[in-house]
Amino acid sequence: MNYMNHPLSVRLSDATIARLGRHAQRMHLAPRTLAQRYVEEGLRMDEHPLIRFADGPAGRRARLVGTGKDVWEIIAAVRDNDGDAAETARYLELPLGLVQAAVSYYGADTGEIDQWIEANEQQLAEAHAAWSALEARLTEYPGDEDLANGELYG
Numbered sequence: 001m002n003y004m005n006h007p008l009s010v011r012l013s014d015a016t017i018a019r020l021g022r023h024a025q026r027m028h029l030a031p032r033t034l035a036q037r038y039v040e041e042g043l044r045m046d047e048h049p050l051i052r053f054a055d056g057p058a059g060r061r062a063r064l065v066g067t068g069k070d071v072w073e074i075i076a077a078v079r080d081n082d083g084d085a086a087e088t089a090r091y092l093e094l095p096l097g098l099v100q101a102a103v104s105y106y107g108a109d110t111g112e113i114d115q116w117i118e119a120n121e122q123q124l125a126e127a128h129a130a131w132s133a134l135e136a137r138l139t140e141y142p143g144d145e146d147l148a149n150g151e152l153y154g
Contacts, residue, residue, distance in 0.1 A: 017031075020034060020035060037060075041053045044062075044105075044108075044109070047108065048101065048104060048105045048108070049065075049101075050064060050065045050097075050098060050101035050102075051063065051064065051065065051071065051101065051102075051105050052065055054070075058119070061116060062105060062109070062112070062113070064094075064098055064101065064102050065098075066098075067094060067098060069092070069094075070116065071102045071105050071106060071113055071116075072113045072116035072117050072120065074088070074092070074094075074098075074099060074102035074103075075102060075103070075106045075113050075117065076117050076120070077091060077092055078099065078102075078103060079117075085099045085100055085103055086099075
């Protein structure tokens with residue numbers, strides 16, 4: 001998420017400032033950066049009540065409430081089903097309304113979700129290439145049949 005740099009003055013209680021500082025320190029962020037993220041995500045969650053945000057190994061991403069699925073995963077499945085949200089809901093065994101909520105969020109934040117999908121596709125391609133290279137190397141070595149027949153040792 002990119003944050004615009006427009007100054008805004010807000011008054012927060014000492015307790016809120018202290019909590020923000022503790023959270024920011026744990027996350028290795030400046031308090032103002034974390035506050036900006038909280039405001040942006042809060043606005044998005046107000047606009048899309050079935051979306052929440054979660055941290056993970058790959059970064060922070062939009063998630064569909066109660067499913068354990070990221071929005072990008074839902075959108076990738078919708079694409080795989082030729083844009084058919086109802087078919088995607090059946091495939092993922094989710095209520096249609098949840099799939100529609102992910103589609104609605106995607107409509108509002110296409111770039112973010114497309115980046116996640118592209119990153120996943122890149123990781124998949126890299127993993128496939130690594131597997132193919134390993135598989136090719138494994139076929140260079142004699143199999144168990146060669147060992148059992150004593151073909152390796154004449």
